[in-house]
Amino acid sequence: MIATFRYEFRMQIRRPMLWIVYGLTLAVTVAGFGSTYVTLDLGGGQGTLPNTAMVASATLLMSLLPIVYGCLLADRLVRDRRLGVAGILDTTPTGHTARLVGKYLGTCAATVTPLALAYFGRAVAYAIAEGEPSALGWAVAVFVVAIVPGLLFVGALALAGPLLMPPMLFQVLFVAYWFWGSLIPPSMMPTVSHSILSPNSQYVAYGLLGYHLPKLPPNTVLPPEGDVYGPWSDASLNFLRPVATESTAFLWIGVMLVLALSVLSLARLHTTRTES
Template sequence: MYKLATFYGAWKYEFLMQARRPWLWITMGLIELIMLGFMFRTPGVLDVVLHLKNAPLLVTTVYWTNLVNYLLPVAVAILIADRLPRDKRIHVQEILTTLPGSAGARLFGKYLGNTCATMLPIILFYLLGILVIFIQTLNAQVFLLAITTFVTIILPGMLFVGAVATAIPALIWAPVFQFLFVGYWFWGNLYKPRGIPTISDTILTPAGGYSSRGFFGLTVFPVDHASAIDGLLSILVLLGLSILLILALNSYQQWQKARQ
């Protein structure tokens, strides 16, 4: 019970701290505007948006979910990467280690609080698109489909990205991680295999291509074939790796503390 209180306290603190950062909303807003600009400059897209009622509701919802997950996870990683190094730089980490409560519960609270807060602009952007679909189709089923596609396509990958962006900057300089992550995202998620080895067509990709193709039959990511089992396996692998990363980070922090 005490661990739960420690977890909730850390989650609430980190969530509010991250949600109040002006750069979170500025960065996400700019990237979302750029995405919309590219979309509407693509020939035929505007006409499709104005006639969404002529397209199958499931197809429209799944494609929108895929598009939201195309670049925004990169912004999530960049915005989370500096949180743990910042605590260490301003000596907040040393203060937290003196407080009662489980260090592991506090770390998980920090990780999930930061990740959830960083996803707020994405959720609002996603809901805006769903609202446009609803206005065009007047089919309330889109909201149920939106929840389903968000939970299966976007959420597992975002949790994985949040875990990576929390753990890896504890080992390397945050700007280096941010630079490397941008390259990784294009190589390991968006690049269609053409002779250069990549994991973009494996269940390890957090972009959601496997769950999208496996559960709904279509995706914009380079995943040509996937079953529902493949989609479920991809989700479980991403969630499992997220937990392992935070557990490994907690062990590393405890080892550092013991050395001091």
Template sequence: MRSRLSAVCRYEFRMQIRKQSLWVSTAGLAVLIAVAQGDRGPRHLPIGAGAAEVMASWALLFSMLLPIGFGMVLADRLVRDQRIGAASLLASLPARTGALVAGKYAGSVAATAVPGLLVLLVAAAGEFAHRGDPALFGWAAGAFAVVLLPGLAFVAAFALVCPLVMSAPLFRVLFAGYWFWGNMLGPNYLPSLTGTLLTPIGDYPASWLIGGKALYAGDSGWLSFLRPEPGGGAALLSVVLLIVLASLPLAFAGPLMTRRTSS
């Protein structure tokens, strides 16, 4: 079972990492948000700012837009298997549907994580040029792991599974609307998940690394019990909750794939 899961994961990784759309969307969105950052962006942090604060700020900045590109790229992955007949071929393999789903999910997350990490390392290199602190590279990897990666895992789960019950174009539209409503719309404007432990933008982990409120984490609003004060415990809880939420659509992926294949 483990070897089959690993084989599916490697196959999916190779398929995704070669997609030009993944690299073009990541680079385009990263450049856009880096250029458009306001005077509160990481580029304007004082020269004496610590490496953790600098790279957490960059990670949060990229997390505002990069997951949108990742979700768009992954939205047709399982559906395309159905369309080109690969789903029937995969179903004939001596592996359970759950293992196939897990392998595809792990491979997709790993493939989309590569350009996300590279973007942060490029930002670290730019910061190193005028800060001269080699710790920036270590904190780039750390900030990626706790700020960007949990949100990416969350987005990938829904992007892979939701198009099994709705069209991929409809999912992309709804996903883009959700992303801005649930991550960047201040809770003082409309009831929103922004600023809660459930925001995959990585607000709580970034706030923990920065040592203060990064964006909206903990702001008063709807679902106040999900808005604790930022800190290490809250950051860990946010990451755990996102992983748990990501597992929910994956639990339904197998039956949905089986039903579509047989219909």
């Protein structure tokens, strides 16, 4: 597993396309949200406190960059079979499960590296500019508990999806899924966005990290309940949107980890059946 992890990490991190596509997407994000990216203030009168600033930075980067993350992982698991080396790897002492876990962790760690550099680079710039070294601690906390769980699920989905369809088709469907399941407001159509099933939910930000918004008019694109992150008025599937608390924040983390493990288990079962 460790050998597979190292090999997959080195191979993925050296892909020029990894850095090019991330760089272009980051440029689009900054161009579209330039003033917010500079101030790291999403509004609500919270100013740029370290915890809210790091949440704002994560919110901006997690809008589009996970699309790059998922699409770049789409060919990693099927590559061995396409190149005809799967049979050779099967003769090595390592087991199928260990190789799958090593490939999953190695490729995910490499693919998330540009995103992590962009996030922590902005955190360092904020800490220096604002004289708030505590922002670095908040950045680590936000990244570990609010970003990583969702990306673990997305990574498992991106590895396993192409086992059932061509990678290019999966990439197209994944982009549609990300917008539908993470970015589209629930008031527009039935969607799992802003729910415990969405990898981009902010249950941790509201439930654990002290983020909040003041009361807002009902016609805004945010929940009219204001600082209550949870059910949306006149939205379907609200049973998947409990009010954000510490318990629901940990529930979201647990759901993401369980989904990731379930998808990987199904991928392992699929490869076993196709090889037998």
